[in-house]
Amino acid sequence: MKKPLYGPTIYYATDKNVFDALNQHKVTKSAIQSMFLRRNILVSPETPRLDLAAYFSLLNHDYKDHQDIANRLGVVARRERTTSMAIDGVKDRSDLAAAIDDVKKELEETGDLVRITKHDSRIVMVIRYSTIDYRRSEFTQTQQRTGRIEFLGSGPRYVVRSTHSDYVIRIRDEVFERLAKNTSVSLEKFVISLSPFPNPEDRSAFFNDLINELDGFTVYDVKQAFAYKARPRGFSGDFDDDESFDSEEEADDEEENEGGEIESGTAVKDRRRDEEAKLGSHIDHVSLKGVGVTRSSFLIDALDDGYYIVRTRWEARKTLAPGQIYIIEALFTDPAICDEFSFMLRGVFPLEEGRVSKRQVAPQPDDIDEVSRAIEATAQRLLAQLREKHTNQAS
């Protein structure tokens, strides 16, 4: 989790960059005036922006000037998805609080802002940090972000809900590493992952059941589904690999089949994969958008062909109080192994004059909390059912 205090060096803006930046509408005229004022220069509101930008770019610029401009031009971070896990074995809440404080101190040393609030059964850690993207142009390299980690429960089992970003997940893991180290206890983690279940049917059924059996919600419509199928074994995107096409081997295979041997389902699938590999074409992701997507024969055909659902977006309403419609998205960030489960309440169609509005609005914190709890509980239940099913099959 260690973040270097300095470097690597960020691009330093030249006078040309400053001139170009000041001519963008995101830098307001009042902002330019205040930058002049800091140099004890009064500016007439009538002076054209072009003249002001030309003059200002001739002056010396310091770090504060660059920050002022960058904050206005910088990329506004989008709301990020949430990921969740459960952790068992936390004996004392104060131990957890101590580990969080430890991590907070370290983060603040590296320049992040951390705020911790504690309620009865909830500890919330809000981290304000910046990320740097060197591929972007000068003033948009820095991006201010906010991460949130919530520890819900009163022990020994906690549900940990956090922003789904590498940095925040590293912080979350660091808290538990500290906790385990300080108290010398072994903590058991329960993450939502389908990596132990490689069967495409199980993976698709997980999403279908999540949509249809979400605790306290009734599905209204499924709008999007993304299906995935890993590239076949031995696949090469290079079209010049004619040498790998072994016609003799294929002829042998045909002779074997003529001999009356019936291929098993797995053998047929393997054979098809090998054929796809030889053709040099393969579709990894299938994205379907529309209404009633899970009922479409497009999707079902793809699933029959070995694809499985890795991401979905649907609309749901509360079962007991049908009213506003919630737009929910859930996905596995790593589709190949169905790992890193995350979700997001994308928006809400509120009730207006007794009817569901066509205008989508941002969700309220209470709505986010309610949907998150429902997804966490349902996903953990479905995962437990899946484990049980496989245990029964094995026994």
Add this chain to the structure above:
Amino acid sequence: MATRYRWYTVEFGRKSVEHALKLLATHSLSADSDSGFLLVDRGEAYASFRFFAKTTVVVTRADIEGNTTYSQVETLGVSSFSIMSIEGMTVLRAENPGKTLRTLFNAMGQIIGLGFTTTPITFDKYAPKGFLKTFGSHRLINVKVRGTVPGSSLYASMEFDSKDGIVTQQLPLPCDFEYQITQAVYEIKHKLVKGQIGYWANGTVRVTGELSLRLVELVEDELTQLGRRANLFKL
């Protein structure tokens, strides 16, 4: 009284039609469920159901000061549908369908699980009206066309009515007008019995008169034949 129908081809994934119908029949409406099914009639190749769904309607009230308040009142929506198995195809026929059958299909999807698919049968390319020739008399009494005039940005929608019958080739349309028939209503006479059948491009058929039931049967027969020929249905 006019009755409207729409048809959908349905598939039940790995479940057999028989199993799927049994599952639907066992899911009746209860206090803790949003919706439920009632098996009304069961034949060899078909099953008729009623579908009940709890829904709300918005009631607007105005007090003496003229302030408007809105409240939701719970009610029960009822719709009828039949599922037919014809030579390996499974077709769902919705009777007097609403604007959308989302609630019905969602409920069926939840019961049947992943693999349940629905595809609406639409009449934008053809309409099952070949059987009309078998009647003593039939004539087109209403037609609605929509299209564009080539070489211009004109977009036209026209409706024609005639009690004496319309010949589509003789419609007074602009030259080179490329159009599509979006609605057509025929009047039928069979041994002094009158009836009407209307086709909409979205797949809706409306029948009126004493011939209604016979007309629906004939439409379904032709749908099956056309579907098979054009490979529109999955077999």
